[in-house]
Amino acid sequence: IQHSEPDRNLPWPQDRTVVMGILNVTPDSFHDGGRYERIKDAVARAEAMIDAGADVIDVGGESTRPGADPVEIEEELDRVVPVVEELADLEVPISVDTRRPEVARAVIDAGADVLNDVEGLQDPEMRRVAAETGVPVVLMHSIEAPVDPENEIHYDDVVEETIRELGDRLLAAEKAGVDREQVIIDPGIGFGKTAREGFELLDRLAEFEALGCPLLFGHSHKSMFGLTGEQAGAAPNSTIAATAIAARNGADIIRVHDVAENVAAVNVADAAADPEGFEP
Numbered sequence: 161i162q163h164s165e166p167d168r169n170l171p172w173p174q175d176r177t178v179v180m181g182i183l184n185v186t187p188d189s190f191h192d193g194g195r196y197e198r199i200k201d202a203v204a205r206a207e208a209m210i211d212a213g214a215d216v217i218d219v220g221g222e223s224t225r226p227g228a229d230p231v232e233i234e235e236e237l238d239r240v241v242p243v244v245e246e247l248a249d250l251e252v253p254i255s256v257d258t259r260r261p262e263v264a265r266a267v268i269d270a271g272a273d274v275l276n277d278v279e280g281l282q283d284p285e286m287r288r289v290a291a292e293t294g295v296p297v298v299l300m301h302s303i304e305a306p307v308d309p310e311n312e313i314h315y316d317d318v319v320e321e322t323i324r325e326l327g328d329r330l331l332a333a334e335k336a337g338v339d340r341e342q343v344i345i346d347p348g349i350g351f352g353k354t355a356r357e358g359f360e361l362l363d364r365l366a367e368f369e370a371l372g373c374p375l376l377f378g379h380s381h382k383s384m385f386g387l388t389g390e391q392a393g394a395a396p397n398s399t400i401a402a403t404a405i406a407a408r409n410g411a412d413i414i415r416v417h418d419v420a421e422n423v424a425a426v427n428v429a430d431a432a433a434d435p436e437g438f439e440p
């Protein structure tokens with residue numbers, strides 16, 4: 161499967177599968193050394209991911225843990241803005257995983273290059289930020305984030321319905337002035353979807369090409385791998401295997417925690433897709 165047409169002006173290579181390294185800047189993702197320590201630690205982690213081959217870093221200040229109580233805006237700003245300011249000087253683009261327009265505006269002003277909205281621009285204000293700034297935006301499919309374990313959604317065909325709903329979100333975004341060229345779509349693995357639905361999406365990823373946008377796949381350490389003998393938060397091997405399949409099935413960007421391992425997996429997929437043309 162070839163990657164989306166190379167004429168997009170996205171801040172990463174378009175002739176191979178791109179690896180996005182996850183940088184959680186929630187307090188529970190660092191030893192408690194205090195604020196300055198945490199910022200230093202975050203920058204060190206980002207640099208390590210870049211050295212390991214990450215093409216973009218995704219900074220998130222609010223883990224959308226199921227049932228977690230949402231973080232206050234001030235707290236989220238305090239966590240992500242200083243880190244974005246430090247990372248803005250690094251040589252790879254910075255994405256920010258936020259559901260809040262206020263945070264989106266602040267991090268773009270601080271130097272962030274990409275918006276990653278797990279609510280798929282459902283918030284009109286978020287659409288306005290995307291339209292006004294023109295930054296690339298990841299439009300992820302989610303019935304609701306944070307994931308509500310009680311609210312079991314039933315799909316007849318999870319792939320068809322996810323594509324249709326993403327199409328609706330895309331139209332709403334375009335109506336708000338968002339340029340389709342700046343949109344990256346994402347099936348939202350685990351957000352209101354079962355493990356088996358996750359594998360169905362993985363298997364039929366090529367069908368998302370109908371939307372004509374680059375595709376991001378975010379499966380790293382997710383609960384779908386309970387089906388393959390690993391657990392949420394501790395599924396390194398299933399993650400790497402799924403990365404190779406997703407890349408081979410047309411994912412343009414893979415969002416992962418363990419960069420080096422998943423860089424190898426995308427290289428295997430890209431080499432298999434184009435044995436003559438692949439360049440290490």
Ligand SMILES: Nc1nc2[nH]c(S[C@@H](C(=O)O)c3ccccc3)nc2c(=O)[nH]1
Nearest residue numbers: 223224225226276298300346348349378
């Ligand atoms: N674009 C895009 N952004 C994302 N942010 C996340 S948060 C998720 C995680 O496991 O990272 C998560 C879910 C639940 C609790 C903690 C963390 N997942 C995606 C994704 O699949 N796509």
